[in-house]
Amino acid sequence: MSHHIAxxxxxxxxxxxxRARSSAGPAQIRRxxxxxxxxxNYTTTVRVATDxxxxxxxxxDDAVDDPYPGIDTNGVDLDEFEQFVMSMQADFIAxxxxxxxxxxHKFGLDAWVRGEPGSGFGVTRVLEGGDVFEKAAANVSIxxxxxxxxxxxxxxxxxxxxxxxAGGQPYSAAALSVVIHPKSPMVPTFRADVRRFxxxxxxxxxxxxxxxxYYLFEEDAREFHAHWRRVCDAxxxxxxxxxxxxxxxxxxxxIPARGEHRGVGGVFFDDLQATDAEAFTRAVAQHWTKSYQPxxxxxxxxxxxxxxxxxxxxxxxxxxxxxxxxxxxxxxGLDGGRVESIMVSAPPRVRWDxxxxxxxxxxxxxxxxxxxxxxxx
Amino acid sequence: MSHHIAxxxxxxxxxxxxRARSSAGPAQIRRxxxxxxxxxNYTTTVRVATDxxxxxxxxxDDAVDDPYPGIDTNGVDLDEFEQFVMSMQADFIAxxxxxxxxxxHKFGLDAWVRGEPGSGFGVTRVLEGGDVFEKAAANVSIxxxxxxxxxxxxxxxxxxxxxxxAGGQPYSAAALSVVIHPKSPMVPTFRADVRRFxxxxxxxxxxxxxxxxYYLFEEDAREFHAHWRRVCDAxxxxxxxxxxxxxxxxxxxxIPARGEHRGVGGVFFDDLQATDAEAFTRAVAQHWTKSYQPxxxxxxxxxxxxxxxxxxxxxxxxxxxxxxxxxxxxxxGLDGGRVESIMVSAPPRVRWDxxxxxxxxxxxxxxxxxxxxxxxx
Numbered sequence: 025m026s027h028h029i030a031x032x033x034x035x036x037x038x039x040x041x042x043r044a045r046s047s048a049g050p051a052q053i054r055r056x057x058x059x060x061x062x063x064x065n066y067t068t069t070v071r072v073a074t075d076x077x078x079x080x081x082x083x084x085d086d087a088v089d090d091p092y093p094g095i096d097t098n099g100v101d102l103d104e105f106e107q108f109v110m111s112m113q114a115d116f117i118a119x120x121x122x123x124x125x126x127x128x129h130k131f132g133l134d135a136w137v138r139g140e141p142g143s144g145f146g147v148t149r150v151l152e153g154g155d156v157f158e159k160a161a162a163n164v165s166i167x168x169x170x171x172x173x174x175x176x177x178x179x180x181x182x183x184x185x186x187x188x189x190a191g192g193q194p195y196s197a198a199a200l201s202v203v204i205h206p207k208s209p210m211v212p213t214f215r216a217d218v219r220r221f222x223x224x225x226x227x228x229x230x231x232x233x234x235x236x237x238y239y240l241f242e243e244d245a246r247e248f249h250a251h252w253r254r255v256c257d258a259x260x261x262x263x264x265x266x267x268x269x270x271x272x273x274x275x276x277x278x279i280p281a282r283g284e285h286r287g288v289g290g291v292f293f294d295d296l297q298a299t300d301a302e303a304f305t306r307a308v309a310q311h312w313t314k315s316y317q318p319x320x321x322x323x324x325x326x327x328x329x330x331x332x333x334x335x336x337x338x339x340x341x342x343x344x345x346x347x348x349x350x351x352x353x354x355x356x357g358l359d360g361g362r363v364e365s366i367m368v369s370a371p372p373r374v375r376w377d378x379x380x381x382x383x384x385x386x387x388x389x390x391x392x393x394x395x396x397x398x399x400x401x
Numbered sequence: 402m403s404h405h406i407a408x409x410x411x412x413x414x415x416x417x418x419x420r421a422r423s424s425a426g427p428a429q430i431r432r433x434x435x436x437x438x439x440x441x442n443y444t445t446t447v448r449v450a451t452d453x454x455x456x457x458x459x460x461x462d463d464a465v466d467d468p469y470p471g472i473d474t475n476g477v478d479l480d481e482f483e484q485f486v487m488s489m490q491a492d493f494i495a496x497x498x499x500x501x502x503x504x505x506h507k508f509g510l511d512a513w514v515r516g517e518p519g520s521g522f523g524v525t526r527v528l529e530g531g532d533v534f535e536k537a538a539a540n541v542s543i544x545x546x547x548x549x550x551x552x553x554x555x556x557x558x559x560x561x562x563x564x565x566x567a568g569g570q571p572y573s574a575a576a577l578s579v580v581i582h583p584k585s586p587m588v589p590t591f592r593a594d595v596r597r598f599x600x601x602x603x604x605x606x607x608x609x610x611x612x613x614x615y616y617l618f619e620e621d622a623r624e625f626h627a628h629w630r631r632v633c634d635a636x637x638x639x640x641x642x643x644x645x646x647x648x649x650x651x652x653x654x655x656i657p658a659r660g661e662h663r664g665v666g667g668v669f670f671d672d673l674q675a676t677d678a679e680a681f682t683r684a685v686a687q688h689w690t691k692s693y694q695p696x697x698x699x700x701x702x703x704x705x706x707x708x709x710x711x712x713x714x715x716x717x718x719x720x721x722x723x724x725x726x727x728x729x730x731x732x733x734g735l736d737g738g739r740v741e742s743i744m745v746s747a748p749p750r751v752r753w754d755x756x757x758x759x760x761x762x763x764x765x766x767x768x769x770x771x772x773x774x775x776x777x778x
Contacts, residue, residue, distance in 0.1 A: 134756065150755045161755070281735040281743075341747070348725035349735065358658040358726065366658075370718070370753035377749065378527045378538070379511065379741040 065139040066146075066362045069096040072133040097166070098137035098145040105220050105302060106166055109200040110147070112218070112309045113162050116202055117149055119313040120162075123320055124154040131162070136362055144168050148365045152372070156324050158207040159372040163365050167197040171223065179223075182295065186224045195223045200309065201353070203369045204316070209336030210326035212237035212244065212287070213343065213371070214316045217353070218309045220302075229305040230294035233312055234273055235319070236287030236343060238336045239326075240391045242401075244319045245288040249401035251315040252291040259304040269293050274398040279346050284395045286346045290315075335388055338380050340371035442516040443523075443739045446473040449510040474543070475514035475522040482597050482679060483543055486577040487524070489595070489686045490539050493579055494526055496690040497539075500697055501531040508539070513739055521545050525742045529749070533701050535584040536749040540742050544574040548600065556600075559672065563601045572600045577686065578730070580746045581693070586713030587703035589614035589621065589664070590720065590748070591693045594730070595686045597679070606678040607671035608685050610692060611650055613664030613720060615713045616703075617768045619778075621696045622665045626778035628692040629668040636681040646670050651775040656723050661772045663723045667692075712765055715757050717748035 072094070092110060102110065117131045134148040144167040151160045171179070173191035180189040187193065199219035206213065216233035235248050249270065256269060273292035278285050291308065298304075347354045347369060357366035382388030449471070469487060479487065494508045511525040521544040528537045548556070550568035557566040564570065576596035583590065595608035612625050626647065633646055650669035655662050668685065675681075724731045724746060734743035759765030 152755060159753075159755075281738075281740045337750075341744075341751075344721060344751075344753075345725060345744070348722060349732075355726075361658075363658045364756040367718075367722070367753060368755050372752060372754065373714075374718075374721075374751040374753070375749060376536075376721075376744060376747035376751070378529060378536070378745050 066136045067139075069135045069137055069145075070094045070133065071135075092147075094133060095135045095147055096137050096145060098143065099141040100144060100166055100168060102166070106198045108306060109164050109166075109198055109218065109309075113147065113149065113164050113200050116162050116200075116309075116312060119317070120151070120157065120160055120204065123313075123317055124151065124156045124160070126153075126155040129154045131160070134365075136365075138167070142168055146362060146365055148362075148368060150368055154207075156206055156208070156211065156320065157204055159205045159368075160203070161368040162200065162202040163368065164200050165197070165361075165365065168194070169196075170194050184223070184226075184228065184295070186226045193223050195221065197221050201369070202312065205340075205371045206320070206324075208324060208326065209238040209328050209332045210241075210323040211320055212323075214312075215369070216309075216312050218305050220305070226297070227302070228294075229296045229301040231305050231308050232269070232273060232290060232292035233308065233315060234277060234287055234290035234292065235316075237391065238339050239332070239387055240288075240394055241319075241323065244322070245394075245399075245401045248288070248290060248315055248319065251311065255307055255311050256291065256304075259307065260298050260300050270400075277346065279342065279350065281349070282342065282345070284342065284392070285398055286343065286395075288394060288401065289398060334375065334377075335382075337371075337373050337375035338377055339391075340374045341376045343371055344374055443513045444516075446512045446514055446522075447471045447510065448512075469524075471510060472512045472524055473514050473522060475520065476518040477521060477543055477545060479543070483575045485683060486541050486543075486575055486595065486686075490524065490526065490541050490577050493539050493577075493686075493689060496694070497528070497534065497537055497581065500690075500694055501528065501533045501537070503530075503532040506531045508537070511742075513742075515544065519545060523739060523742055525739075525745060527745055531584075533583055533585070533588065533697065534581055536582045536745075537580070538745040539577065539579040540745065541577050542574070542738075542742065546572055546574075548572050561600070561603075561605065561672065563603045570600050572598065574598050578746070579689065582717075582748045583697070583701075585701060585703065586615040586705050586709045587618075587700040588697055589700075591689075592746070593686075593689050595682050597682070603674070604679070605671075606673045606682040608682050609646070609650060609667060609669035610685065610689055611654060611664055611667035611669065612693075612696075614768065615716050616709070616764055617665075617771060618696075618700065621699070622771075622776075622778045625665070625667060625692055625696065628688065632684055632688050633668065633681075636684065637675050637677050647777075654723065656719060656727065658726070659719065659722070661719065661769070662775055663720065663772075665771060665778065666775060711752065711754075712759075714748075714750050714752035715754055716768075717751045718753045720748055721751055 100106075121130055129151055131149040131151045134150070136146050136148070138144040138146075144165070146163065146165040148163045149161065151157060154160065171187065171191045171193050173189070176187050176191035176193065177189045180187040197219070199217060201217040201219075202215070204214040213236040214233070215236065216231070218231035219229070221228050221230075233252065235245065237244065252269070269291040270289060272294075273289040274285055276292050277287060277289065296304070354366055354369070382392060477483075498507055506528055508526040508528045511527070512522065513525070514522040521542065523540065523542040525540045526538065528534055531537065548564065548568045548570050550566070553564050553568035553570065554566045557564040574596065576594060578594040578596075579592070581591040590613040591610070592613065593608070593610035596606070598605050598607075610629065612622065614621065629646070646668040647666060649671075650666040651662055653669050654664060654666065673681070731743055731746070759769060
């Protein structure tokens with residue numbers, strides 16, 4: 025469990041075969057979700073449990089005819105960026121399974137389609153109870169729709185000029201979101217996403233990657249930010265300097281009621297429309313593993329006890345507070361999205377104890393100090 | 402630990418002595434809260450831990466001179482309803498400590514004042530780790546302020562006619578909120594509050610009490626609702642029939658993203674301005690213990706194991722989702738209130754596991770069924 029693994033993300037545009045698939049029946053078995061209600065307009069197409077036996081079934085036979093084995097794309101023809109997010113999901117999962125190292129806990133596959141043909145689909149992949157990762161998720165969603173007046177108005181007020189505030193324009197959205205909640209309080213949580221939103225031929229890109237430690241290792245925070253500075257420096261400096269991705273990340277992941285930031289930050293951007301916005305967005309996703317893996321390998325061997333686990337779970341409460349109170353993506357997703365694909369980002373075990381105040385000079389207090397006063401790492 | 406206790410709420414208007422107080426120093430020791438930030442405009446006046454030694458110190462000596470021993474009212478003269486909520490808090494805590502039965506876990510006392518003299522104060526009282534109650538809280542807050550334009554506009558749009566939408570009018574608010582999270586998944590969570598909001602000489606009353614079971618015992622739900630029907634029937638039938646407190650409770654405690662209600666409901670009302678609104682509100686608070694105590698006594702002896710504890714913690718996740726996503730009081734409170742006095746309502750141990758679906762015909766499925774389709778108990 026303490027072996028170190030060197031991984032390299034593989035920049036790759038062509039769709040990668042998704043490795044897990046149902047061994048129990050045809051690829052497009054549709055199973056009605058058990059919950060009723062007008063907003064539950066989703067159908068599960070295939071579900072594979074996280075045990076090794078079902079995950080190891082090979083999809084090689086179908087790979088030529090079916091680029092996304094086990095996944096019903098619901099009549100949506102994927103463009104290059106959408107193929108990229110599907111491919112990145114498979115790569116990231118392969119990297120995280122190797123990093124976790126568990127033989128019998130792999131990412132399960134839960135694929136679902138939206139109501140009408142052509143209106144989109146999603147692929148939710150979750151690992152629970154791994155050796156290093158207590159809960160890890162990587163979700164793709166590909167949506168086609170027509171803007172409601174409410175949403176169009178909100179978007180045009182945020183400066184998206186070609187959006188008609190009256191609504192009615194068709195849009196498409198593609199996103200890959202990942203979150204890794206390690207078992208050890210010494211290994212930070214990693215959250216990241218890439219997304220594209222398109223209306224009337226114009227696309228905006230967004231994404232990022234950020235680190236939420238429970239115990240502060242300054243070396244980790246410095247290395248993580250240095251990694252992302254290098255990625256940013258390799259792209260349009262003018263746009264990125266203007267956008268100040270690090271500062272943007274600190275500003276976004278903030279809990280006003282607590283006066284605390286969620287973690288030590290990283291990179292975050294939205295509404296990016298520069299010439300190389302898509303290339304930058306792809307580069308961000310391709311660097312997720314490289315930015316996180318050395319930190320996992322360093323900290324997985326740190327010892328900890330009951331007291332640190334308690335602090336871990338208390339701090340995970342803050343993670344939930346941010347997600348449910350302030351995260352735009354979560355709140356938007358819960359307003360009509362597939363709820364389990366959104367709430368999968370919640371940490372597994374969480375505690376709320378009354379008014380926990382770390383002792384002055386403690387390691388816990390040192391963490392809170394940097395969460396209240398973000399540093400330039 | 403399984404003894405049954407018969408309790409009767411004691412209707413009482415005069416302020417009751419708060420039993421716990423600091424044994425370490427003068428009553429109005431002020432300690433700055435450790436968190437910085439512009440919204441943390443609160444000072445803790447006295448803090449007493451939940452251990453029996455400090456809680457047992459008597460306040461009898463001060464009772465004549467100091468009606469709220471250990472509590473700095475920050476220059477606010479309490480009117481009769483405010484005295485009532487202080488008194489009810491003490492009564493409810495005494496009832497819950499007797500019901501819990503733990504010798505060495507009592508409600509601690511955390512009293513705090515808002516920034517300027519005369520702008521209000523609060524009394525947060527929390528028991529953690531009791532024999533029956535894993536976490537229980539009863540909070541008073543008494544606030545004096547001036548309406549902001551945003552809040553005035555929201556209030557007048559909700560039909561509060563005498564509120565000037567431009568803001569600037571003085572207001573006062575008084576509330577007692579309680580929540581009981583039992584350790585056993587067989588004992589339901591109880592949440593209740595009473596509140597009064599006053600602007601320009603007009604007062605609106607609100608409050609309620611509701612039950613969130615983790616395993617369904619139909620007898621408990623029936624008895625709880627029958628109790629509250631009797632309380633409602635003893636008051637202005639026209640107003641209460643119009644307000645349909647049971648239906649109102651079901652409507653309010655609802656998670657749209659899940660298509661689920663939070664629990665089996667109870668009674669809930671807001672903006673009540675009828676002739677006997679205050680008397681009804683007081684009666685509600687006076688009946689909390691009587692509606693909950695027999696259920697606790699019946700279910701505390703039910704056996705349970707690991708599997709039921711896991712379900713308990715998963716369902717508590719729904720409780721948090723409702724509180725953070727939809728509860729008006731929580732969201733309002735976090736926007737400038739004392740955060741720990743709001744978040745104390747969160748359950749202690751919580752889990753989020755991916756896409757938990759109870760097996761058909763299981764006890765867990767029976768619970769979800771009534772949460773999706775509220776019954777007339």
